[in-house]
Amino acid sequence: MKRTLQVLDFLLPVLLSCHGNYKTPTNNAISAMELKRGKIILCGPEEQQLGDVAFTTSCSGKVQKDFNTGISLLHSFEYDEAEKAFAKVIDEDPGCAIAYWGVAMCNYHPLWAPPTPRELEKGARVMAVAESLKKRSERETDYIAALAPFYHNWRTTTHADRCADFEKGMERLHAKYPDDQEAAIFYALALNGAADPADKTFAKQKKAGEILTALSASLPNHPGITHYIIHSYDYPELAELALPAARRYASIAPSSAHAQHMPSHIFTRLGLWQECANANLIATVAARCYAENTGIKGHWDEELHSMDYLVYAYLQQGQNAKAREQYDYLNTIQEVHPVNFKVAYAFAAIPARYLLENRLWQDAAALRPHQANLPWEQYPWQKAIIHFTRLMGAAHTGALVAARIELDTLNQLHDALAAQQDVYKANQVDIQRKTGAAWILLKEGKRDSALLLMHAAANMEDNTQKHPVTPGEVLPARELLGDMLLQLSRPEEALAAYEEDLKQHVNRFNGLYGAAQAAEQCHKKDKAAAYYRQLVKISSTGDASRPELTLAGDFLKGKGN
Template sequence: MLRIPFYSLTIFLLGLSSCRQPKGNIPSSTDIDALTLKKGKIISCGADQQFGLANLEMSCDKRSLADFRLAVSLLHSFEYDEAEKAFAKVIDETPGCSMAYWGVAMSNFHALWAPPAIAELKKGSKAIEIANSITNKTSREQAYIKAIDAYYAGWETVSHKERCKRYADAMEKLHAAYPSDKEAAAFYALSLVAAADPSDKTYTNQLKAGTILSALYPGQPDHPGIVHYIIHTYDYPEIAQHALTAARKYAGIAPSSAHALHMPSHIFTRLGLWDECIRSNQESVSSAQCYAEETKIGKHWDEELHGLDYLVYAYLQKGDNDAANRQLQYLNTIKEVKPTNFKVAYSFAAIPARILLENKDWKAAAQLLNTQTPVNWKEYPWQESITHFSRLLGAAHTRDLASATKELQILKALRDTLLRQNDSYKAQQVDVQILTGEAWIEFQSGKKDTALKRMIQAADLEDKTEKHPVTPGEILPARELLGDLLMEMNRYTEALSAYERSLKKNPARFNSLYGAALAASKTGNPERAASFARDLINQSPGSKRAEVLLARDLSRN
């Protein structure tokens, strides 16, 4: 019988044990499977996987580097589902790659969109837990993981807003520790925009982010995140001009991304460049339709609906009702959307409301219904308020004050719901609608002074905060409606001032241009009236709207 020395047997068993215990605490297949990662072919529409070039380094197997960088490029264009699939491929190839799990957590974060759903928060938290358990990572990688961990930690009890701020603070430390890491700089800039206070009209965070991104851009002209984040950083009326170059560049960097095709239209909308806005969203909608077909989801994709809203808005500013109504007819054929989220709800509410209110079709607005949609409106009180706001304005303008008052009470109930949900931003947006509705009810009741006071309050409140990124603009700007009210009161000089202020915030708006032209003519200033009228005519070639015909008369003075 062969005798093996005890110490030799011990060494053998220890060696066997070490083989069963992989280096770097590679996660178990059970833990990985529990993430239920999205997997499959990366969908590329319009171009063959052209998503730009990201350069984030990782210490994992270099054979996965190309897949990892593709995943980060997708992440920079907010192609979150595809990014997760790409990170999942890296995990399949290199399960001990901690940064791949960081990528999964980032793919479920959605910094500038609605807060993650509970399932996404659980997935992100689990991914970070796995990333933290892996020991073979660099100190820089640990800093990246620690930063996103700051967002997910305590998500059950800490607000999304507070966690966004914690993430921004952590990214600031990462950026300071690794100033030459351009990816860290780009993600830090995005975190500043995500954590910005929407009522801060000094744009402290945004300008800081813009400085960081502008310094990065010359050296990385094909980086998708830099130009994308520049667009979001300057997506405000007073500073939008700074992003025009990036807006015209982004679609060419990442033409395979529907979101990259759409995002430039944010700046085109801010600057009143309607033809460019239309082209941008036509391409984006087409790409989103391709994505839905390629993924075989059997329904429409949410990004398509988002593009449709911007497309309709731009058509309306050109006075092209025929094109806008074609989009509405198409929208009415859509019965299923995946995912059905805040963007989808907004589009279903906003598109029909915009068409009626921009055309001042008050009778139809008073009867507006939004029931034949895949949206559960109880989940989206802010979006639901758009329909009731439209009905209120329609009822008030047709002197059905009982119905208008009923809609006003519904708006107040929706506002209270948002307050109970601690969503003060959206509650304030509904407050603007409430004040506007009260103004027109009071006006039709003969209480002109009270009406004017309410309308001024609405305009001032709306001016204090920025619009949500989901929307190209307010359903009807309160300052423009103030101009309309002043025109009804024959206070033409004040009305002209209101329209001019509306145009400063919303350049080239059809109704503000027409209102300004009419108000200027009423004040005995034919030159200014002609200037506004010519601007309206030039941006509305072929429009059949009566306002354009009247503008032609004003332009001759």
């Protein structure tokens, strides 16, 4: 990579004309950009079906179809394949400035993790070409100008500031071209990308949703509109608004593996577990197909991402055998590409969920990081999940010395994230360390201190949105507060905690069971029966095997009276 950058440093100035504009890049200069190229690989219908997109350009007419394919893929976050489409446009029409913008958008991915230094370097270089080429319309010039600040001075600016710059640029573009539907769609994406996770008013997300909803009637098969509506409303308070879009998106872009997975974000928010499982079963098959057809050694990262949601759905249905099957399959995976934050999260969260949801405390205390091609030291947030699981296992089995060692590790991981100024992830680990410390205090008999700290963790989590990479916390803090209160024989308070948590985590198996137990202990038999019935209902598909369901059935038959 260093040698490539040196080549580019030499070549790009050569392309300057005497008027300060780049000439059309030479084949050698384009080759040195290391654009992703090749046949576009998709798994789905025989003919690529990615929805309907029309983005008019001033480039050669022969590249318009390929450009629209790139935009369609971009709107479904198929970034590698989208870059191939834009690279094909550049090869056919190297003076097409907006195609270089397309490549830069492929290296941004607003709603995922921040671009890597390599992606930022690449984006900055293709944007330099886009800004300097003469072959562009005024509208294309404005698109390029909206994105350019994201890559300018990327070494010295934060990702959040760059996202805010892109949002402002797209706002100006949308205002200047109110009839440009793509400008409105990309502005909505920019709003979501710049939204503050701590803003509980969801101001930017609601604005994005309103823009997209206004367009949806006239563009019912546009992948970006439907996809970004889901992202705009991917919050417990708003999720119901996205359910129609969630149920449409997979059929709009059946050739996109991500389009098969993405609806499950809303299904998860609304506790629609069978729909969530079905979506991710299809998505994991598509992801394995993609890995095979692209020659990826091992597995594609999107497969593991979908597996995390699939396991979560199975656990909420009480489908332990199916969840365990995915857990065992995960343990056979030794190589994933690309190695990134999604992969690390799945490797940490899937075993943690299985063990913690089922209260397998001894196994939880002994959990080890998965030994795949993964540098865990680069992922302190995900690594913290492993140590949180070990802490909770140790605390619940009375191994308090081991629990304190895990707490020390969580403190170190928190401090590392704080030093990186990664506030969101540092806060996530802070919630875990507060939770873990609370359970250690409880086991030490310090009940008041334990409850005080557990309340603090729950309150903090209530004010923190989940990251899009995850279907939910491995164990919600307020649900754990309910568990603690129930252990302390305070069922009224426990019931209130469970009910509050179920507003954010609809139809969670353990939340419903905890609420039913608390209501039963409060002698609120009708309320207990309602929660038990709901538990049985969400577990009615397949071969649910959790012992809690037997207790629920006994109560509903009158044996629990």
